[in-house]
Amino acid sequence: MNVLITGGAGYIGSVTAELLVKSNHNVIVIDNLSEGHKNAVPKQCDLIIADAADGKKLDSVFAAGRINAVMHFAANCYVGESVKDPAKYYKNNVICGLTLLNKCVQHKVGTFIFSSSCATYGVPGKIPITEDEKQLPVNPYGETKLAFEKALVWYANAYGIRYSILRYFNAAGATENLGEDHRPETHLIPLVLECAAGKRETLEIFGADYDTPDGTCIRDYIHVSDIARAHILAMESGLSDCYNLGNGSGYSVMEVIKAAEKITGKKIKTVETGRREGDPPALVGSSKKISEKLGWKPEFASIEKIISSAWNWHKKNPEGYK
Numbered sequence: 001m002n003v004l005i006t007g008g009a010g011y012i013g014s015v016t017a018e019l020l021v022k023s024n025h026n027v028i029v030i031d032n033l034s035e036g037h038k039n040a041v042p043k044q045c046d047l048i049i050a051d052a053a054d055g056k057k058l059d060s061v062f063a064a065g066r067i068n069a070v071m072h073f074a075a076n077c078y079v080g081e082s083v084k085d086p087a088k089y090y091k092n093n094v095i096c097g098l099t100l101l102n103k104c105v106q107h108k109v110g111t112f113i114f115s116s117s118c119a120t121y122g123v124p125g126k127i128p129i130t131e132d133e134k135q136l137p138v139n140p141y142g143e144t145k146l147a148f149e150k151a152l153v154w155y156a157n158a159y160g161i162r163y164s165i166l167r168y169f170n171a172a173g174a175t176e177n178l179g180e181d182h183r184p185e186t187h188l189i190p191l192v193l194e195c196a197a198g199k200r201e202t203l204e205i206f207g208a209d210y211d212t213p214d215g216t217c218i219r220d221y222i223h224v225s226d227i228a229r230a231h232i233l234a235m236e237s238g239l240s241d242c243y244n245l246g247n248g249s250g251y252s253v254m255e256v257i258k259a260a261e262k263i264t265g266k267k268i269k270t271v272e273t274g275r276r277e278g279d280p281p282a283l284v285g286s287s288k289k290i291s292e293k294l295g296w297k298p299e300f301a302s303i304e305k306i307i308s309s310a311w312n313w314h315k316k317n318p319e320g321y322k
């Protein structure tokens with residue numbers, strides 16, 4: 001298939017591009033490099049450095065050859081920043097996304113796959129979270145992801161484009177060649193590994209008085225390769241649906257730190273700071289639906305495997321992509 005990936009120079013987009021190439025698909029990446037890294041894009045892909053809402057560029061990509069599927073990863077993804085600057089998030093995650101979607105409809109793209117987030121659920125009523133859980137986001141990031149989800153479903157209904165909405169939990173880990181290099185980094189596993197590598201003094205723990213066994217927040221970590229594989233299954237399924245994408249089991253902040261200490265052989269210095277507003281005690285997704293409908297199962301089910309892969313990449317690339 002010919003696949004257009006927006007945000008393919010970013011963490012999850014680049015790993016998905018790599019897997020698509022390995023699976024013999026043709027991949028075009030469009031990325032404005034606002035966050036991503038040029039050398040994260042596999043060399044077999046055509047890289048167009050442009051905004052995913054650049055109508056003229058999109059017209060020329062669609063005119064050059066049939067695009068069977070679009071995978072839309074491009075977005076701004078910092079929850080805290082979204083609270084301070086919601087305009088940036090509505091512009092990029094909603095308006096830019098809709099410009100792209102309009103072009104896809106205009107050029108009769110068959111399938112659109114959207115990177116959504118567990119942030120659309122807000123504070124869930126039950127754990128593990130299933131897809132029928134109420135979506136009540138508690139920050140603009142989650143709101144913009146939900147706004148685009150809803151638009152996509154209405155577009156599919158009216159214009160016949162097929163869609164998959166994949167609501168990821170916490171992406172983590174690395175492949176042999178590609179890993180996580182966000183600047184600033186806000187995700188727990190790379191932050192823990194920066195401490196282990198001596199690049200960061202201490203790790204902040206945002207609240208140790210939650211109603212969880214060790215008092216720290218519990219999250220569901222999913223390996224980036226497992227996310228990439230789910231995209232290909234969704235693309236090939238011919239179905240329109242939404243799926244949670246998590247491991248189905250949660251690990252607390254303390255458990256992640258302990259596992260990282262064991263893998264790296266380094267002690268992680270921590271400092272407890274207060275809770276962050278809007279942080280639910282536990283976020284764990286049920287991946288029963290995607291297992292049953294698409295036959296997806298995580299290959300990296302244990303936190304040790306996920307952290308080990310990230311640590312290997314970190315050791316090989318101490319400065320990330322720079």
Ligand SMILES: NC(=O)c1ccc[n+]([C@@H]2O[C@H](COP(=O)([O-])OP(=O)(O)OC[C@H]3O[C@@H](n4cnc5c(N)ncnc54)[C@H](O)[C@@H]3O)[C@@H](O)[C@H]2O)c1
Pocket residue numbers: 006007008009010011012013030031032033034035036037050051052053072073074075076077092096115116117118167168169170171172182
């Ligand atoms: N990382 C996670 O744990 C996680 C969890 C849930 C959902 N998601 C979603 O998955 C997607 C990818 O996340 P990621 O961690 O790989 O992020 P990332 O920041 O590493 O990648 C996003 C890429 O999109 C590009 N981009 C942003 N806006 C663009 C635009 N208007 N035009 C062209 N390129 C643009 C950036 O330069 C970057 O390369 C995002 O949509 C994010 O919301 C990520």
